[in-house]
Amino acid sequence: MDLSKESLLNLNWSDLSWFQHFNTELSEETALAYFCQIGNPFYDRSSLNEQIYTRNLPVEAMLNATGIEYALIHRQDPVLYIIRKHFREGPNELRPLQEYYILAPGHIYQAPDAASVISHRLLTAVHHFGKAFDEASQRAAYHPSSGYYWKTNNSSDELIKKDSSKDKALTNTQRIRFDTIFHNYHERFRPRIPAGTTTQTAIPPSTTNNETTAIAGGDTNLPRKEERTPSDSQSTTSERPMIEVKKQKTQK
Structure with missing residues (x-):
């Protein structure tokens, strides 16, 4: 069975009828034999374990052989058993490839590697x-x-x-x-007065209401005050004492 690495991580396999057939339970003696079944998708049929089972060879024959081997490396009776897949290159040269968990009563899972755990x-x-x-x-x-x-x-x-x-x-x-x-908008869009232009003088407060309303309406044809010459001003000032003298004579 050709399965990808991602699909194997999400796969769970078990064959509980195997224990009923041999009238046994999951233990240290049966964990490896239960794992090395043909129907197990995690099991490689080209491994050294399969050659020993088919040829009925002793276990010591794998020590000098070269190839894929499955071995029980850890147990926690009766709930957990760990099977390791490694490549044997000699009697004392083993290169780990993968690990698998067997959980009671007989469910097998592939252990994820560090990269898969971190990415997940x-x-x-x-x-x-x-x-x-x-x-x-x-x-x-x-x-x-x-x-x-x-x-x-x-x-x-x-x-x-x-x-x-x-x-x-x-x-x-x-x-x-x-x-x-x-x-900010007031500073940016303030009206700029060009240099050299004269500003209009303010209207004196002594102007009448008619003049202010006319200026506001834009009427420039306003009645102007009569301009007095210096001679007119002197004549008016000179006439006032004479009027006062006449009034004093009449009172006497």
Whole structure:
């Protein structure tokens, strides 16, 4: 059976009828024989163990042979037995290839390597992080009057009703933001007065209401005040004492 490495990691094989056929249980003596069955997808039929079983050779014959070999390396009666697959290159030269777990009552699993464990845990962490970010993005909400807030299952409808009110006062944060933005735009788009131009003088406060309304309306045909010459001003000032003298004579 040709199976890929990924499929073997997700595979579980067992043949509990084997124990009933031989009237035995899973133990240290039967663990390796139970693993080395033809129907086991984890078992390589070209191994040295298969040659010994088919040719009925002693176990010592594998010491000087070269090839794939299966051996029991650890046991924890009666629940766990570990079988190692290694390549024998001589009597004392063994190169480990893979390990397998046998769990009671007879389920066999392939032990993953370090790269598979790390990659699986990284993929699991990334999956949960992405799920958490998706959940957080759905819970986050924003309203111009109240800013950002988190929606919950119990208070989401109430927050939406409260935030929908138009007469709600602005918060301190929103006032600061508005003042900052308004100041920046005011500095950027301030009207520039070209150099050399004369500015208009302000209207004196002694002007009448008619003059101010006419100026606001753009009417330039206003009645002008009569201009007085220096001679006219002297004549008026000289006439005042004479009038006062006449008044004093009449009173006498």
